[in-house]
Amino acid sequence: MIASLQSAAAQVRSAVRVATEGLVGREQLAELIVLAAVAQEHLLVIGPPGTAKSAVVRRVAQSMGGRYFEYLLGRFTEPSELFGAVDLKKLREGTVETDVSGMLPEADIVFLDEVFLGSTAILNTLLGVLNERRFRRGHTQIQCPLRVCVGAANGLPDDEALAAFGDRFLLHLFVESVPDNQLEAMLSGGWQSEQRPVQQLLGLSQLDTLSQALKSVDLDQARPLLATAIRRLREAGIALSDRRIVKSQRLIAAAALLSRRTQATDADLWPLLYVLPTQETQQRGREVLRELFAASSNSHLFSAVEEATLQPLSRVNRLQETALELLQRPLADHAAVESLLREIDANFDSATLPEPLQGLRGQLASQLSGGA
Structure with a gap:
C-alpha cells in the first residue's frame, strides 16, 4: 500500500509542471486543484478576468484524464445547460427524468466560471452535487463521479445566500495579474503553451488511491497544532465555522499523503491558510500563524506552501528543484546560477x-567558478 501511495504522490509534481508550463505564476492554483481533488473537496478561485484561471484548470484536467465539464454561467443560464435536458419521451409517459449524457453530473472534474451568477435553481442543485456527489432532479437520482469542482468569480458576493454557497468551497484562492517583472516570461511562456498539448501524467486511479488512503492518515500529531492555530485565529478576531475547521483536517491529511507520508506533522498545517474565506483574513492569518507555519513544507506542492507561509523552509523544495535543473543543463547559465545562489x-x-x-549549493558554486 505504501509503495502505491508513494508512486501516486510522485506523479503529482510532474503533472503540475506539465500543466502549468508557460503559465507564469499559476503553479499555486494547479497544486491546490490537486490537493482539493485528493481531499475530495472543492476550490473557489477569486481574481480579475483574463488571469488564466480556466486555462490552468483545463490543463490540470487534461493531465489527470477523465471526463471534464466546463461552463461559463450567466444570469439567464438554464439548469438544463449544466445538468441536461428533461427526456421528452419519458415525460410523455409521466416520468420526469433528465438526460445527463456529457453533462456536469457525469464529469470527474468540473470548472464553473462566474459561479455566483447561477440561478437559485442551479445553485441548489449544485449543493447536492458538491456536498453529497449526488444529482437529484425529478425521478432522476445519480451518484456523481466528481473528484473536484473549481468555481471562479471576479469577487466574493455581498449577498448572504450567495456567500453561504461560496462557503461550500473549502479552499479559497485569490489570484492577481502577473506582475511587471514577469511580463516577458509570461509572453514567452504563453506563446509556447498554446502550441504544446498537455500530456496525461496523473491518472484518476492514482488520485483515487490517494483519496482512499485519506482516512488512514494519522492526525494525532497534527491535531493539537490545528487546535492551537484555531485558538490563535480566534484571539485575532478571525472566526471559522465548525464545519470548515473539521473539514480542514482532510486537507492536512491530503498534504501529508502528497508528501508521501501517512502521518501528518507540523509540516502539513499550511492548508489552513486557504480555508480562511477572504483575502483580508488570509493576509492577517499568515501573520498570526507565522510561528506555527515555520516548519511548513511539501515536496510536491511547494508553490502553494511558499505562498501560504512565506517561510524559508517552504522554499527549500523549489530551490532544490531549480538547482537540479541548472546543474543538468549542458551549458551553465551564469546569471541564473548567481541569482539562485x-x-x-x-x-x-x-x-x-x-x-x-x-x-x-556547493555544486552550483563550483560550476560558476569553473566556468568563470
Whole structure:
C-alpha cells in the first residue's frame, strides 16, 4: 500500500509542471486543484478576468484524464445547460427524468466560471452535487463521479445566500495579474503553451488511491497544532465555522499523503491558510500563524506552501528543484546560477542551510567558478 501511495504522490509534481508550463505564476492554483481533488473537496478561485484561471484548470484536467465539464454561467443560464435536458419521451409517459449524457453530473472534474451568477435553481442543485456527489432532479437520482469542482468569480458576493454557497468551497484562492517583472516570461511562456498539448501524467486511479488512503492518515500529531492555530485565529478576531475547521483536517491529511507520508506533522498545517474565506483574513492569518507555519513544507506542492507561509523552509523544495535543473543543463547559465545562489544565501546561513540544499549549493558554486 505504501509503495502505491508513494508512486501516486510522485506523479503529482510532474503533472503540475506539465500543466502549468508557460503559465507564469499559476503553479499555486494547479497544486491546490490537486490537493482539493485528493481531499475530495472543492476550490473557489477569486481574481480579475483574463488571469488564466480556466486555462490552468483545463490543463490540470487534461493531465489527470477523465471526463471534464466546463461552463461559463450567466444570469439567464438554464439548469438544463449544466445538468441536461428533461427526456421528452419519458415525460410523455409521466416520468420526469433528465438526460445527463456529457453533462456536469457525469464529469470527474468540473470548472464553473462566474459561479455566483447561477440561478437559485442551479445553485441548489449544485449543493447536492458538491456536498453529497449526488444529482437529484425529478425521478432522476445519480451518484456523481466528481473528484473536484473549481468555481471562479471576479469577487466574493455581498449577498448572504450567495456567500453561504461560496462557503461550500473549502479552499479559497485569490489570484492577481502577473506582475511587471514577469511580463516577458509570461509572453514567452504563453506563446509556447498554446502550441504544446498537455500530456496525461496523473491518472484518476492514482488520485483515487490517494483519496482512499485519506482516512488512514494519522492526525494525532497534527491535531493539537490545528487546535492551537484555531485558538490563535480566534484571539485575532478571525472566526471559522465548525464545519470548515473539521473539514480542514482532510486537507492536512491530503498534504501529508502528497508528501508521501501517512502521518501528518507540523509540516502539513499550511492548508489552513486557504480555508480562511477572504483575502483580508488570509493576509492577517499568515501573520498570526507565522510561528506555527515555520516548519511548513511539501515536496510536491511547494508553490502553494511558499505562498501560504512565506517561510524559508517552504522554499527549500523549489530551490532544490531549480538547482537540479541548472546543474543538468549542458551549458551553465551564469546569471541564473548567481541569482539562485543569492536567494539561497538570503534565506539560510551556514547553520540553517538544509543538508541536501547545501550539497547542491556547493555544486552550483563550483560550476560558476569553473566556468568563470
